[in-house]
Amino acid sequence: MGGRLEVRITPADVGKRVSVRRRSEGDAAGSKFTDTVGVLTSWDADVLSITPKSGESVHIAESSLVAGKVVPSAPARRRGPAATFAELAPVCARAWQPVESEPLGEWLLRSAAGFTRRANSVLPLGDPGIPLDEALARVKRWYDDRGLPAYIQTATGAEGTQEELCAELEGHGWRREVTAQVRIAALAPIGDLDADISAVRLSREIDEGWLSRYQRFDTPGPHVLKVLGSGPSVWFATVPGDAEGDSPAAIGRCVVDGRWAGFMAVEVGAAYRRRGLATAVMTALARQALDEGASAAWLQVEEDNEGARALYDRMGFETHHLYHHFRSA
Known part of the structure; x- marks a missing residue:
């Protein structure tokens, strides 16, 4: 926070996005500061609560404030599709x-x-x-x-x-137990990637091979098939393994919904990594979605999945918002 330090927020700003600077706990006045940006969710008994993008509230004593102001509710996007x-x-x-x-x-x-x-x-x-x-x-x-x-x-x-x-x-x-990023990107550049998609097979149906690579459940009962098959227009991608009878080398799922194509369940077997198969799967699915009239892409990725995040960075995906799952006490 540059310029003159001044507290320009009040309890009337609850519900707005704010940026505040406070003295760090245990430090003498003016020695160390901590900045917080998020939504001011309450201001009670001389304590402010601010919920930043992480979803975990920060509680700040009013007496520790040295600066504060209301800031725009969301930064302008640099590229990619506009979305609310x-x-x-x-x-x-x-x-x-x-x-x-x-x-x-x-x-x-x-x-x-x-x-x-x-x-x-x-x-x-x-x-x-x-x-x-x-x-x-x-x-x-x-x-x-x-x-x-x-x-x-x-x-x-x-x-x-x-x-x-x-x-x-x-x-x-x-x-809060789980936090993940919702990322978005323009779809056409993904479909235009220079990827070898000759081995990628697209289908409307899930087969046993696809499920054997997914492995996100104990038993693939009807409930699993119903969830995975849900959506306006669903496609499953499979890259066969090297030998007959092997689990697929890679899989993916795409749901086309109006202008949006959602990518999920993109997984590559450990023995098949670094061959560009995840890119091939997404490129093949993107081309199918483009044929159906989609123009924008979205996906969800957990914050600690560094490999996937790096891949999606290269494809032009940017974080739109975070989502969290809160569990009852």
Whole structure:
């Protein structure tokens, strides 16, 4: 924070994105400072709570503030497709549809016998229609009845995301377990990559070979097939192994939904890495999506998956927002 140091925020700015500087705990005035940028989610009893992009709230004593200001809700994007959270969140959800769901106001309770948190968590895209305490109690009962842990999926880091809900969940004892990036890019450059796609086979159906490479479940029951097959237009990519009967060398999945093509389940066997197979799979799927009229790409990647993030960096993907799964206490 440059220029004159001045605290220019008040409790009336709760709900806005702010940047603050405070004296670090235990340091004398003026010796060390810490900067925080995020949504001001509360200002009570001389303590500010700010939820940054990470989704984990920071609590700051008002007396430690040396500067603070309201900042734009989201930085301007440098390249790639324009997208709002309100548009992108339902698109991502339609790619992982549950076996069972139930609305709670503008929340959607989702279940798929435990296969993938994205299909076994609450999608809160508005007001639950009842006080939050009651909504959380109902969520817990709904998942208890199905023998599942209660998760709520939230998002941070873009205009219209859910920093305030993250803070409220923390206040009710819910804890963040998983954080991932939602990345977006222009689709045409992916389809234009110089990749050998001659071995990539595309299909509308999942076969046993594809499932043997995916291995994200104990038993591939009907619930797994239903979730993986869900979406407006779904394609599965397979690169055969070197020998007949081997598990595929690489696989991928793409869901085309209007202008969006979502990429997921891109996996390469350990013995087949560094051959460009992940790029080949995504290029083949991108070309299919372009043929169907899509123009933008999205994917989700966990923050600690450095190899995948490096690949997606090279393809032009940039982080749009983060999503988190909060689990009930």
